[in-house]
Amino acid sequence: MASVAFEHVEKVYPNGTHAVIDCTLAIEDGELMVLVGPSGCGKSTLLRMLAGLEPLSGGTLRIGDRVVNELSPQERNVAMVFQDYALYPFMTVRQNLEFPLRMRRMPRSAIDQRVAWAAEVLELAPLLDRLPKQLSGGQRQRVAMGRALVREPSVSLLDEPLSNLDAKLRVEVRAEIAELQRRTRTTMIYVTHDQTEAMTLGHRIAVLDRGRLQQVADPHELYERPVNTFVAGFIGNPPMNVFPVRLQRGADARAQLTVGDQTVALPADALPDGAERARSAGLRPEAFGSVADAAAAPSTLEVTLEHVEYLGHETLAHVRAGDVHLVARLPGMPDLAAGQRVRLTIDPRQLHLFDQDGRAL
Numbered sequence: 001m002a003s004v005a006f007e008h009v010e011k012v013y014p015n016g017t018h019a020v021i022d023c024t025l026a027i028e029d030g031e032l033m034v035l036v037g038p039s040g041c042g043k044s045t046l047l048r049m050l051a052g053l054e055p056l057s058g059g060t061l062r063i064g065d066r067v068v069n070e071l072s073p074q075e076r077n078v079a080m081v082f083q084d085y086a087l088y089p090f091m092t093v094r095q096n097l098e099f100p101l102r103m104r105r106m107p108r109s110a111i112d113q114r115v116a117w118a119a120e121v122l123e124l125a126p127l128l129d130r131l132p133k134q135l136s137g138g139q140r141q142r143v144a145m146g147r148a149l150v151r152e153p154s155v156s157l158l159d160e161p162l163s164n165l166d167a168k169l170r171v172e173v174r175a176e177i178a179e180l181q182r183r184t185r186t187t188m189i190y191v192t193h194d195q196t197e198a199m200t201l202g203h204r205i206a207v208l209d210r211g212r213l214q215q216v217a218d219p220h221e222l223y224e225r226p227v228n229t230f231v232a233g234f235i236g237n238p239p240m241n242v243f244p245v246r247l248q249r250g251a252d253a254r255a256q257l258t259v260g261d262q263t264v265a266l267p268a269d270a271l272p273d274g275a276e277r278a279r280s281a282g283l284r285p286e287a288f289g290s291v292a293d294a295a296a297a298p299s300t301l302e303v304t305l306e307h308v309e310y311l312g313h314e315t316l317a318h319v320r321a322g323d324v325h326l327v328a329r330l331p332g333m334p335d336l337a338a339g340q341r342v343r344l345t346i347d348p349r350q351l352h353l354f355d356q357d358g359r360a361l
Contacts, residue, residue: 001029001030001154001155001185001186001187002029002063002064002154002155002187003026003027003028003029003062003063003064003187004026004027004033004050004061004062004063004155004187004189005025005026005027005060005061005062006023006024006025006026006046006050006059006060006061007024007059007060007061007062008022008023008024008058008059008060009022009023009024009046009049009056009058009059009060009061010022010023010056010057010058010059011042011045011049011054011056011057011211012057018211019042019045019211020042020045020046020049020211021042021210021211021212022059022212023042023046023059023211023212023213024213025206025213025216027187027189028187029187030185030186030187031187031188031203031204032178032181032188032190032201032202032203033188033189033190033202033203033204033205033206034189034190034191034192034197034198034201034202034204034205034206035047035189035190035191035192035205035206035208036191036192036193036194036195036197036198036205036206036207036208036234037193037207037208037209037214037234038193038209038234039193040210041208041209041210041211042208042210042211042212043191043193043208044159044160044191046191046208047080047157047159047189047191049061050063050068050076050078050155050157050189051073051076051078051080051157052068052071052072052073052075052076052078053073053080056069063076063077063078063154063155064154076154077151077153077154077155078153078154078155078156078157079147079148079149079151079153079155079156079157080148080156080157080158080159081141081144081145081148081156081157081158081159081161082144082159082161083159083160083161083162083163083164084164085132085140085141085143085144085164086144087132087140087143087144087147088132089131089132089133090131091131091132092128092129092130092131093124093127093128093129093130093131093132093135093143094115094128094129096132096143096147097114097115097118097119097124097128097143097146097147097150098111098115098150099147100147100150100151101114101115101150101151104151114150114152115128115150117150118146118149118150119146121146121149121180121183121184122142122143122145122146122149122176122180123142124139124142124143124146127139127143136169137164137165137166137169138165138169138172138173138176141161141162141165141173142173142176144161145161145177145180149180149184149186153186154187155186155187155188155189156186156187156188156189157188157189157191158177158188158189158190158191159191160191160192160193161173161177161190162174162192162194162197163192170197174197174200174201177190177201178200178201190202195234195235195236195237196237198219198235199219199222199223199235200219202218202219203218204216204217204218205217205218205219205222207222207230207231207234207235209230209234214227214228214230214231215227215228215231222235223235223236225360226240226282226352226360227359227360228354228358228359228360229242229280229282229354229358230358232282232352232354232360233282236284236285238285238316238327238329240282240283240284240285240352241282241283241284241285241326241327242280242281242282242354243259243260243280243281243282243324243326244279244280244324245257245258245259245278245279245280245281245353246258247271247275247276247278247281247353248276255267255270255271255275257281257351259281259301259321259322259324260320260321260322260323260324261321261322261323262301262302262321262322264299264300264301264346265299266299266346266348266351267299267348270348270349270351271351271353272353272361274361275353275361277355277356277361278353278354278355278361279354279355279356280353280354280358281351281352281353281354282351282352282353282354283326283346283350283351283352284329284350285316285327285328285329286329286350287346287347287350287351288301288317288326288328288329288330288344288345288346288347289344289345289346289347290330290331290334290345299345299346299347299348300343300344300345300346301321301343301344301346302321302341302342302343303319303320303321303326303328303341303342303343303344304319304320304321304339304340304341305317305318305319305336305337305338305339305340305341305342306318306319306320306325306338307338308336308337308338310333312333313331313332314329314330314331314332315329315330315331315332315333315334315336316328316329316330317329317330317336317344319342319344328344
């Protein structure tokens with residue numbers, strides 16, 4: 001196992017596409033770091049550069065205390081798990097697990113020992129004599145993970161490994177990967193565009209957009225304190241509502257928040273210093289309170305219901321305040337209908353403010 005460091009790393013393709021821009025990121029030994037962002041943001045390019053499959057255009061890559069810029073993939077001792085499993089279809093599970101060890105010309109006894117360990121850790125022992133076509137998607141993914149782990153790599157790289165699985169299986173294999181990393185303490189870098197995977201798996205999460213690193217933080221901090229409107233609007237399901245606002249302080253020292261065509265009264269202490277510089281605001285869907293309590297609440301917003309999603313334990317209400325569209329997460333299954341006018345409470349403690357450049361205040 002080893003730490004990983006990207007130091008001012010750049011990647012520019014021959015056609016001029018700037019895939020990665022000045023990326024500096026340190027990953028600790030034994031950490032599970034998730035790289036997340038929309039398609040084309042540069043996350044897989046970072047992974048491929050670390051694996052030695054793409055040359056750097058600038059900057060330095062370190063694995064442990066070694067600079068690896070000029071080292072071949074074999075010399076880096078990095079294992080990569082792809083989204084399509086990349087198993088040899090004519091080999092059994094046992095043979096797939098043995099293959100990278102045989103390529104290293106390891107003794108038979110050492111190969112048997114490592115394969116037995118991987119089969120136990122990943123619960124593959126009953127499947128060792130099967131071919132990949134005889135396995136489920138989740139079992140194939142475990143074999144791909146096992147083939148990476150038997151090499152005892154310094155770093156394991158996972159490039160959207162769950163994208164080919166159905167929703168139920170994704171949850172199961174995601175839990176298996178988290179448990180496997182916890183037991184083996186392998187340094188893992190996991191790439192996904194699915195922010196739910198990122199939030200449930202990562203010790204820390206690195207959010208990228210258009211080649212630039214936006215924020216690196218643990219899931220709680222990322223959710224509670226996004227550094228800009230991109231992170232605020234990307235993390236969360238549904239994501240944070242981000243909308244233009246005007247803020248001013250009234251004569252009674254209370255604050256006034258203009259949302260769409262309405263003004264909402266807020267306690268003065270709900271706003272940070274410099275709040276008047278805010279040009280946009282953010283509210284998580286859960287920042288809106290129960291419709292039934294709205295009449296007695298000091299901060300309310302009258303909205304028009306556009307669409308309602310009943311999920312059993314909660315309801316997602318898609319609403320409009322003037323020309324501002326919002327999503328509110330409400331408990332239970334309140335009796336709501338499209339076109340209805342309702343009042344929602346707002347928790348001012350959950351208000352996020354951003355300046356004209358989209359940076360958090």
